[in-house]
Amino acid sequence: MRLEVEKLSVRFPTPTGVVEAVRGVSFAMGAEKLGIVGESGSGKSTLGRAILRLIAPPGEVRAERLAFDGTDLLAADRRTLRRIRGGRIAMVLQDPKFSLNPVMTVGRQIEEAVRVHGRTGRREARERALAMLEAVRIRDPARVYGAWPHELSGGMGQRAMIAIMLAAGPELLIADEPTSALDVTVQMQVLAILDDLVAERGMGLVLISHDLDLVASFCDRVLVMYAGRVVESLPAGELHQATHPYTRGLLACLPDIARPRRRLPVLERDPAWATEELP
Amino acid sequence: MTGLRAWLLAEAPRSSFQARAGRAWLAWLALRRNPLALVGLAIVACLVLVALLAPWLATHSPYDQNLEARLLPPSPAHWLGTDELGRDLYSRLVWGSRITLGIVGLVAVIVGPLGLVVGTLAGYAGGWTDAVLMRLTDVFLAFPRLILALAFVAALGPGIENAVIAIAITAWPPYARIARAETITIRGSDFIAAAVVQGASPLRIIRGHVVPLCLSSLIVRLTLDMAGIILTAAGLGFLGLGAQPPMPEWGAMISTGRQYVLDYWWVAAMPGLAIAAVSLGFNLLGDGLRDVLDPRQR
Amino acid sequence: MIRVAGLEVGFGHGRRRVHAVQNVSFTVPEGASYGLVGESGSGKTTALRAIAALVPPAAGRIEVDGRQVAARPDRAFRKKVQMVFQDPYGSLHPRHTVDRILREPCRIHGLGDIDGRIGHMLAEVGLGPAFRFRFPHQLSGGQRQRVAIARALILEPRVLLLDEPTSALDVSVQAEILNLLGDLRAARGLTFLFVSHNLAVVAQMCERVAVMMNGRVVEEADAGQLAAGALAHPYARQLLQASRGYDRELARSLVRFE
Numbered sequence: 001m002r003l004e005v006e007k008l009s010v011r012f013p014t015p016t017g018v019v020e021a022v023r024g025v026s027f028a029m030g031a032e033k034l035g036i037v038g039e040s041g042s043g044k045s046t047l048g049r050a051i052l053r054l055i056a057p058p059g060e061v062r063a064e065r066l067a068f069d070g071t072d073l074l075a076a077d078r079r080t081l082r083r084i085r086g087g088r089i090a091m092v093l094q095d096p097k098f099s100l101n102p103v104m105t106v107g108r109q110i111e112e113a114v115r116v117h118g119r120t121g122r123r124e125a126r127e128r129a130l131a132m133l134e135a136v137r138i139r140d141p142a143r144v145y146g147a148w149p150h151e152l153s154g155g156m157g158q159r160a161m162i163a164i165m166l167a168a169g170p171e172l173l174i175a176d177e178p179t180s181a182l183d184v185t186v187q188m189q190v191l192a193i194l195d196d197l198v199a200e201r202g203m204g205l206v207l208i209s210h211d212l213d214l215v216a217s218f219c220d221r222v223l224v225m226y227a228g229r230v231v232e233s234l235p236a237g238e239l240h241q242a243t244h245p246y247t248r249g250l251l252a253c254l255p256d257i258a259r260p261r262r263r264l265p266v267l268e269r270d271p272a273w274a275t276e277e278l279p
Numbered sequence: 280m281t282g283l284r285a286w287l288l289a290e291a292p293r294s295s296f297q298a299r300a301g302r303a304w305l306a307w308l309a310l311r312r313n314p315l316a317l318v319g320l321a322i323v324a325c326l327v328l329v330a331l332l333a334p335w336l337a338t339h340s341p342y343d344q345n346l347e348a349r350l351l352p353p354s355p356a357h358w359l360g361t362d363e364l365g366r367d368l369y370s371r372l373v374w375g376s377r378i379t380l381g382i383v384g385l386v387a388v389i390v391g392p393l394g395l396v397v398g399t400l401a402g403y404a405g406g407w408t409d410a411v412l413m414r415l416t417d418v419f420l421a422f423p424r425l426i427l428a429l430a431f432v433a434a435l436g437p438g439i440e441n442a443v444i445a446i447a448i449t450a451w452p453p454y455a456r457i458a459r460a461e462t463i464t465i466r467g468s469d470f471i472a473a474a475v476v477q478g479a480s481p482l483r484i485i486r487g488h489v490v491p492l493c494l495s496s497l498i499v500r501l502t503l504d505m506a507g508i509i510l511t512a513a514g515l516g517f518l519g520l521g522a523q524p525p526m527p528e529w530g531a532m533i534s535t536g537r538q539y540v541l542d543y544w545w546v547a548a549m550p551g552l553a554i555a556a557v558s559l560g561f562n563l564l565g566d567g568l569r570d571v572l573d574p575r576q577r
Numbered sequence: 578m579i580r581v582a583g584l585e586v587g588f589g590h591g592r593r594r595v596h597a598v599q600n601v602s603f604t605v606p607e608g609a610s611y612g613l614v615g616e617s618g619s620g621k622t623t624a625l626r627a628i629a630a631l632v633p634p635a636a637g638r639i640e641v642d643g644r645q646v647a648a649r650p651d652r653a654f655r656k657k658v659q660m661v662f663q664d665p666y667g668s669l670h671p672r673h674t675v676d677r678i679l680r681e682p683c684r685i686h687g688l689g690d691i692d693g694r695i696g697h698m699l700a701e702v703g704l705g706p707a708f709r710f711r712f713p714h715q716l717s718g719g720q721r722q723r724v725a726i727a728r729a730l731i732l733e734p735r736v737l738l739l740d741e742p743t744s745a746l747d748v749s750v751q752a753e754i755l756n757l758l759g760d761l762r763a764a765r766g767l768t769f770l771f772v773s774h775n776l777a778v779v780a781q782m783c784e785r786v787a788v789m790m791n792g793r794v795v796e797e798a799d800a801g802q803l804a805a806g807a808l809a810h811p812y813a814r815q816l817l818q819a820s821r822g823y824d825r826e827l828a829r830s831l832v833r834f835e
Contacts, residue, residue, distance in 0.1 A: 039747040040718075154617070183616035183774065184819040185831050192828035210747065217822030253752035255781035257817070258804050263756050264781065267749035290715070291707035298674045298710040469668035473728065476629050477682040478655030487681070491672045 001171040001204050003051070004028045006065035010043070010050045010228075013058050021046040021059075023228040031202040033195070035219030035236060037212055039250075043228040044208045048174045051206075052085055068172070086113070090165035094177040096157030100149035106133075106160045107145030113167035132163040136193050155186035162193060172204040173197070180211065191218055212239065212250055224250075227274040246273050309571045316567020322560025330376040339367035341374040341527045350543045360545040363535065368549050371527035375550070378528045379557065382443055382512045383505055389447035391501055394454020399485050399493060401455070402462025413459065419452040424507075425514055432520040439528070442521035446511050450504065454497055461493040495572035502565030506558030513554055529554050578736060578768040579605040579628065584637035586620070586627050597623040599792040601637075605785075607735075610762065610769035612783035614776055616816070620792035621772045622663075625738050628770065629660050641736060656686055659729035663741040665721035669713040675699070675724050676709050682732050694731055702727045702757060719750035723757070730761065736768045743778060755781060776820045780804060788813040790834055 010022040022043040027034070038044045050061045053073055066073045068084060076084070085091075093099050101109055110129035114120055120128065126145075133141035136159040144152070144160060152160060158178060165173060175194065179187035195218070198205050209215050215222055216239040224232040224247045232244040242248055249267035288305075292298040310316055329336060338358070345365035353360045359368040401412040419427070424446075431445035465471065465488070474484050513530025515521035522528030524535075529550040536547030586598040598620040605611040613621040626632045628639055630650045639646040641658055662668035669678060679698060683691045699709060702723040713721055722742060729737060742758070743751040755778065762769055773779050779786050780803050788796045788810065796810040808814045812834045818827055 039749060185616065185815060188819050188823060188828045189831060191823050192825060195823075195825060195828075212748070213822045217824065250748060253749050255752075255755065255775075255777040257777045257780040257820070258806075260781050260800060260804060263759065264752035266753055266756065290711075292674075292710040295674055295676055295710055298712065302712065469662040469664060470670045472626075472631055473660065473662060473668050473725070474681070475631060476655065476658075476660045477728075477732070478652050478685050479681070483685070488670055491670075 001202070002028065002030050002067075002069055003172060003204065004065055004067045005051065006063060008047070008050060008061070008063040008066060010046050010055055010059060010061050021228055022050060025223075025225075025228075025230050027223060027230065027233065029204055029206070029221075031198065031204050032221060033198055033205045033207060033219040033236075035215035035222040036206060036208045036225060037210065037215050037222060037250075038225035039210060042225040044225050045176050047225070048091070048176050048206060048208050051174060052089060052091060053081055054085075054091075086116070086165075086170075087168045088170055089172045089174065090168065090170035092158075092161055092165055092173065092175040092178045095181050096152075096154065096161045097149070099161055100157060100164075102149050104149075105145070106147050106149065106152070106163075110145075110160075110164050110167050113164050116168070128167065129163075132167050133160070135166065135197075136160070136163045137189070138163075155182050155190065158182060158190055159193065162190070166197065169201075170203065172206070174206045174208070176208045177210070178207070179214075180209065187214075212254065216240065229274070231273060244273075245270065306571050310567055313567045313570060315563045316570075319560045319563025319565070319567060322556060323564055326376055326380060326557055326560065329373055330380045333373050333377055337367075337370035337373045339370040341366065341371045342525050350539060350546065352543075353545060359549045360543075362532070362546050363539060366525075368532075368545065371532060372529070372549060372553050375527040375529050375532065375553070378439065378522060378526060379509060379512070382439070382446070383508055385443045386447050386450060386508050387501055387505075389443075390451045390454055391497055393447075394451045395458050395490060395493060395497060397451070398455040398458025398460075399462045399489050402459040403466055403481060403485050403489060409459075412455070416452040416455045419449065420456075422449070424449045425511055428511060428515060429518070429520065432515060437520045437523060439522045439526065442512060442515045445515070446508055449511075450508065453504075454500065457496055457500055458493045461496060462489050465489050465492050499565055499569040499572055502561055502568055505561035505565070509554060509558055509561075578607040578609070578642060579603075579611075579770060580638075580640040581624070581628065582638045582640075584624060584627060584639060585635045586623050586632055587635045596792055598627065598634075601787075601789075601792075601794050603787050603794065603797065605768055605770060607768055608766050609785065610771060610783045612779035612786040613770070613772045613789055614774065614779050614786055614816070615789035616774060618791070619789040621789045622740055623792075624789075625660075625740055625770060625772050629658060629738050630654070652686060656732045657734050658736045658738065659732060659734040660738040660740065661722070661725050661729050661742045664745050665718050665725055666713075666745070668725050669721055671713055674710050674712055675704075675716075678724060678728055679731055682728060686732060688732075698727045698731045701730070701761070703753075717750075718746050719753060722746065722750075722754055726754075726757065726761070730765070733765075734767070736770070737762075739769060739771045741773050742771075744773065744775065751778070758782065776803070776817060788816065 005028065006026045008022060008025045009020065012019045012021060025047055036044045036047065049055055053061065055061050061074065063074055068089065071080065071084065107129050110132055111125040114125045114128045130141045130145060133144055138144050138156065138159055144156065149157060179190050182190065194205055197203050207215060207219055216236050219236040222234060222236045222239055223230045224244065226246050232242055232247050234242060240251060242251065252265040253267050255264060286297065287301045289297065289301065292301055343366065348361050348365040349363055351357055351361045357367050357369065359372065362368055397412050397416065401409040427449045428445040431448055432441050435441040435444065471484060471488060474488055512521055513533065516528045516530030517534040519534065522531050524531065532550040533547050536550070540547045582602045584598055584601040585596070588595045588597060601624055603611065613624060615621045623632060627634045628646065630646055630648070633648055641654065646654065676695060679695045680691055683694060688694065695709065696706060699706065704720060704723050708716070708720065716724065743754050746754060759782065761767065769782065771779060771782050780800060783800065785797065785799050786803055787794045790812050796808055796813040798808055802808065806817055808817055815831065
């Protein structure tokens, strides 16, 4: 599994002019946990969607190269794209309430995902669905299998969502703020599931988040986005030794339990960050 | 022009009036992008203009009979022909627009506020108030509108004022329902809680916070309903229960023209076309307004 | 300033009744900042709303400034106790300009020199006169929250109830708002009751903290204990550890508390 992105840009024409949501982002990744952090409006979610070609017109995606395991995603026709989306690349969004189909039981939705991508029979699909629910550590898979989405708590819904996404056995999972609607302890459990999947299946994971501490402690590598560009790219463990003033400013303005300060440092934005030459 | 434009679209307005004018301007810009809504607006504007300028636009008196010139087809002397009493149809239509506009205006003035008050009160108060007001609304909703209006007019006696009252009485329940539904969704929002924390009285909250948000959907609904109101008024006129002869009310005109429809089609067709055009105009305008005013789109 | 004793709040009736807040007691001295932390469903927001008299308590006693809070409190109470809400997108009326939003409380309480007050208040929360006649949709999240704070403070209250005031904001904006709140508290001698799910934010803002779980207060600690991680209740300790970032071993050892 290898995802290659070179000089990717996303533009949206609006009545007041063209908005460049993502501007020339490049990175490559294999079976690892890649974190993309930034504030709202930094283009991180748009980048995640652009990889899956989920930008609706009139928005347009341009790149010198956007390839998944050698397949050019920009040139791919609809059929190829459909086979890749949900099959080899899956996506998990922030709120399971909006991503689960409210009029279908959780089990049916997982089964559907299994069958669409695997041509399996009914019984086999059911068994795989139950196995998926077990894989995301749901204690009573049979109960959740027959449950309706509205009967599940936030954490349970997000696990079910991940189970659906994993049913097809994707090689890459793009998770856009998958845990920010969840309590910290539940968030930790959901992340542990993703962590294991990366370790055991050799899956790649793109974790899009606004939470620097979370990304620093969970991911292998981090891209910091500002104004549609990656201003810094570094191993997650070294995030606290970041050099870019934006990254440093973001880290500094986080309140710290162990060291409460009278005032928090405020991030002073330098207009040059949006335009400067990047290494 | 550019100065006014800049004033309207200013990022930082300097007065409430400027801020509100700017928002109205943006709504107008959105409406302007919808050609069908503009057609509707033009028709409605036409109706208003014709009603205002009736004395100057009409070529004849709407009441003067001329039995020599009965049932004449459209000609340069009588643009739309004459009716069975030799009255000029064009002039009657022009004067009739005042009656139509009057009915529509009166009904709107009665129905809008009534529905708004009942609906917001029921929605905001909840509990017993809600139950009583809404069951009352249901009673009115349970009857077909024209039948109920017929019953009211029959009880009050025929005449244009009674027709307006009857239509208004039968038309308000849907507005109360809409206002209540909107109020219930608004009631739970944080800005209402903030107003409560500030010590605002329920009346102040309904008037200042709930009503402005209900208003746009009511206006849309009212515009869409106008066609129905005109048709009901015409229907009552047609049945002889609304405007009384010799008033040039369009529905009543169709009713009398009906007897001659096979040989002298224009007597019934001209007022019929007028009703159709005005109904269409209100409908198109309502559709356009819905796209512009719908609060869910902001 | 605030004294809560044996507070209970429930919703619904009969078997479906949810006990959102159960036997909660705490005291906030005048000028102090007190934090309520917990996860969703812990009852922290409901307790706050009960103190603001937005939901009726089922049992217990709430006193503010030595007087019991009535089910329908008078103007004097409303002027004394104000609130800032979590979602700055939902707490400002979409059709009201900033001017109108700030004018309304002054009108309700019959304050004089409204124009002067509004100008002064906007400056105090760091918004210039250019913002005065804008609609909420023309403001960023941080600017909206500043307007919400201005609305709460224009009545010159003595108690400010804060319901997750920064959880919908970016961290850089959060820092600005927390600083602003700290400055305003110092300048006006306000008493804060601060609800949050974020332990770090509460540690930053409050001298004393109550950890809530399933409607109950399981532990009360001061800022020093929180900073040192010296918490006694296992749930509070787990919450503290979990908020320090992802930890694989910790994720496995998490316990569910019923």
